Amino acid sequence: MSKVGETTLVLDLEALEHNYNYLRSKIKPETKFLGVVKAFAYGSDMVTIAKKLEQLGADYLAVAYVSEGVLLREAGIQLPILVLHPLASNFDDLIANHLEPSIYSKNILEQFLEAAKAQKQTDYPVHIKFNTGLNRLGFSEADVNFIAEETMHSKCIKIVSAFSHLAASEDKNERDFSLNQIGSFKKMSNTLMDKLGYAPMRHMLNTSGIINYPEAQFEMVRSGIGLYGYGNQAHVDKELQPIATLKTIISQIHQIDANESVGYNRAFKSDQAIKSATLPIGHADGIGRQYGKGKGFVTINNKKAPILGNVCMDMIMVDVTKIDCKEGDEAIVFGPQKSAENFAAAANTISYEILTAISQRVKREVIKK
Numbered sequence: 001m002s003k004v005g006e007t008t009l010v011l012d013l014e015a016l017e018h019n020y021n022y023l024r025s026k027i028k029p030e031t032k033f034l035g036v037v038k039a040f041a042y043g044s045d046m047v048t049i050a051k052k053l054e055q056l057g058a059d060y061l062a063v064a065y066v067s068e069g070v071l072l073r074e075a076g077i078q079l080p081i082l083v084l085h086p087l088a089s090n091f092d093d094l095i096a097n098h099l100e101p102s103i104y105s106k107n108i109l110e111q112f113l114e115a116a117k118a119q120k121q122t123d124y125p126v127h128i129k130f131n132t133g134l135n136r137l138g139f140s141e142a143d144v145n146f147i148a149e150e151t152m153h154s155k156c157i158k159i160v161s162a163f164s165h166l167a168a169s170e171d172k173n174e175r176d177f178s179l180n181q182i183g184s185f186k187k188m189s190n191t192l193m194d195k196l197g198y199a200p201m202r203h204m205l206n207t208s209g210i211i212n213y214p215e216a217q218f219e220m221v222r223s224g225i226g227l228y229g230y231g232n233q234a235h236v237d238k239e240l241q242p243i244a245t246l247k248t249i250i251s252q253i254h255q256i257d258a259n260e261s262v263g264y265n266r267a268f269k270s271d272q273a274i275k276s277a278t279l280p281i282g283h284a285d286g287i288g289r290q291y292g293k294g295k296g297f298v299t300i301n302n303k304k305a306p307i308l309g310n311v312c313m314d315m316i317m318v319d320v321t322k323i324d325c326k327e328g329d330e331a332i333v334f335g336p337q338k339s340a341e342n343f344a345a346a347a348n349t350i351s352y353e354i355l356t357a358i359s360q361r362v363k364r365e366v367i368k369k
């Protein structure tokens with residue numbers, strides 16, 4: 001009998017390289033490429049991915065929070081790192097680690113100017129975020145004067161880029177909205193450049209933006225999900241390779257008689273004799289309760305085994321009545337053959353959510369061919 005192994009997220013760096021090269025092939029050679037590695041590189045392994053992207057020739061990295069950038073610096077990453085959502089309480093750490101803040105509000109601009117001055121910085125690189133319709137973070141057009149005046153009066157900071165973010169770049173039905181966002185961004189960044197008297201880089205496109213609006217690539221693009229092998233659209237998915245495979249094993253098999261139940265709250269009740277397999281993966285590993293009651297399934301010996309009843313913290317039970325399998329056999333939750341996007345869709349969510357949900361308890365294994 002095969003040895004019991006633990007639940008593992010296997011990461012394929014050749015797939016990452018393939019995806020990087022594919023995305024790069026969609027933009028001009030001179031356009032810079034920023035790899036988004038926030039949230040543990042979409043639930044994979046931030047340092048491993050960042051190192052590989054650095055080696056592949058990415059120009060920039062981005063994280064959401066300062067603490068993520070600090071981890072990258074501690075691991076020796078040299079690339080410039082944009083912090084998309086810094087908070088004023090983290091500015092000293094940010095500066096100490098040479099991380100570059102997104103400046104998204106008047107408040108943040110003033111507080112960063114103060115921090116940069118206190119730390120005796122000159123020309124500290126910052127990135128101006130414009131809100132063009134997502135209504136999440138960013139300055140509006142009316143703030144451009146304020147930004148230009150504040151930065152020109154201070155020698156502490158230098159605007160190295162202006163950027164914005166599309167709200168629905170994967171949605172063809174929202175094409176007019178996206179084009180409108182691109183138009184507003186051009187207008188705002190042009191006004192800013194006029195007032196500053198120099199031209200910072202501009203960037204607006206995420207993965208689906210690269211595919212659908214290549215004319216708006218400006219000087220840089222920012223890709224996350226595409227690097228990890230998902231394209232939000234079937235024709236793009238075909239070109240990409242998921243880098244992560246989530247696998248586990250069967251720890252025990254039970255014969256369940258008719259009129260028995262499986263798991264907490266007796267959420268599954270059998271009306272006939274079935275065979276169940278218990279797997280060492282649960283909601284504490286990222287498989288949320290929404291995948292229970294037959295919505296999510298794993299693949300065992302190439303066959304679908306739906307989740308029976310409720311997802312437990314550390315386990316799921318799956319239906320293997322029709323599967324020839326034994327304790328110790330492998331179960332695949334998602335991977336190149338069985339996409340995380342389909343798994344997520346079964347529970348009404350998206351690849352981004354299931355990928356980033358895989359908790360730190362799950363062992364990461366990197367295959368280097």
Ligand SMILES: *Cc1c(COP(=O)(O)O)cnc(C)c1O
Pocket residue numbers: 036084165205206207208222223224225226
């Ligand atoms: C997360 C994020 C991205 C990456 O988006 P993908 O759809 O994963 O390519 C780009 N820009 C910003 C501002 C983000 O927050």
